[in-house]
Structures are given as C-alpha cells and as structure tokens.
Amino acid sequence: MSVKKVLMLLANGVEPMEMAAFTDILGWADLLGDEKIELVMAGLRPEIVSTFDITIRPNRMLADVDLNEFDALALPGGFEPSGFYEEALSEPYLAAIKHFINAQKIVASVCVSSLSLGRAGALQDRKATIYHQVGGRRKQQLVDTGAVFIDQPIVRDKNIVTSSGPGTASEVAFLLIEMLTKKSNADTIRRIMRFPTPDRKWYETAQV
Numbered sequence: 001m002s003v004k005k006v007l008m009l010l011a012n013g014v015e016p017m018e019m020a021a022f023t024d025i026l027g028w029a030d031l032l033g034d035e036k037i038e039l040v041m042a043g044l045r046p047e048i049v050s051t052f053d054i055t056i057r058p059n060r061m062l063a064d065v066d067l068n069e070f071d072a073l074a075l076p077g078g079f080e081p082s083g084f085y086e087e088a089l090s091e092p093y094l095a096a097i098k099h100f101i102n103a104q105k106i107v108a109s110v111c112v113s114s115l116s117l118g119r120a121g122a123l124q125d126r127k128a129t130i131y132h133q134v135g136g137r138r139k140q141q142l143v144d145t146g147a148v149f150i151d152q153p154i155v156r157d158k159n160i161v162t163s164s165g166p167g168t169a170s171e172v173a174f175l176l177i178e179m180l181t182k183k184s185n186a187d188t189i190r191r192i193m194r195f196p197t198p199d200r201k202w203y204e205t206a207q208v
Helices: 016-032 084-088 091-102 111-119 137-143 166-180 183-193 200-204
Strands: 003-010 036-043 072-075 106-109 154-157 160-163
Touching: 003 016, 003 091, 003 166, 016 036, 016 166, 016 183, 072 091, 072 111, 072 166, 084 111, 091 106, 091 111, 106 111, 106 166, 111 137, 111 160, 111 166, 154 166, 160 166, 166 183
Parallel strands: 003 036, 003 072, 072 106, 106 160
Antiparallel strands: 154 160
C-alpha cells in the first residue's frame, strides 16, 4: 500500500484547534482509511508555544526536512498577539511554501495562514479566502498579495485550499484527504468520526 506524506508546518503561536484538525483527521485516515497517510510536524524551533499557551514539540526541525519526500503541505493558522506572524511570514517558512507551490503539490491552509501563501507569491490571480472581520484588515492584506478574495468558508483553486477560520479546519482536513486519495475515503473517515456534512448554505455563507 502506498503512503501519502503530509508536512504540517508549525509557527510559534499556532492555534491548537487548527493543528488538531489535521493531526486527528489525518490520523484516523492513516489508521482506518483506504490509503496510509503519514503526517509529519515541522517547526522552526524545538518547542512551540501555541495560542492559549500549549507547548508543542514538532517531530522535526524544518531545516532537517527533505521537502521532496512530501505529497502535500498543511498550514494551520494562529494569532498575532501570540507571535504567529513572526515565524509564519519569515523567510524559511515562506521558502518551504514556495517549494510545494513550485512542485505543484497540494497546499491546504486554515484561517490566516493564507496570508503566508500570499506572501510566498502563491496566490497571484488565484481565488482565496482568509479570516475576514468588520474593517477588512486581513482581507486587504490578502488582496495586496494579488489574491482574488472570495468570501466563502473554504475556497479551492486547483491545488491550493484556503479557509476562513478555526471552524473550517476539519473541513479543510477532509478535503485534503479527498485530494490525496479519493472522496469515498474522506467520506468514510467523516462517517466513522461522526462528523456531520455541512449543507450547501454553510459553504455559501459570507463571513461579514
């Protein structure tokens, strides 16, 4: 059985719920799905302090990872007050994103991590979304990178997935499984994990 490998890139200040959606859902897929999916967590430091002060120890240091081994990149978002952007917009972090984009591999991001995609030059004239609140600061930052902002919970443009907030993280993870394997496999994992399928209105509802 072939193994799909996913690299989850963690920045200091990452949001635990967004990270956990990938670890849990891909973990269930690896155990009970049609194809094995290996998830490797990599960071820029040995210990990361997440949003809400949970200490995380990534499996690997990004500098020690061979990016060519992986089929997809997963990018959970984080909080500015927790220092997320200091690493999520840093050159090593953006360089890893560029590697996956240049190789035309899958990149699945949650919430504000789409800003990292934009700063890496991945969203020029591509449809994307981001956490969008009244005032539109994050939206404008995304548009400034050349992205075409779409106000929907999840936006897929070919191999790139972006989303609008923590509540979308599980759906991004299921979509990642579908893109790596097949829809029936993602549907099976959803069913055995007891996740409901959002209705069409959920996918079409604007944030503000």
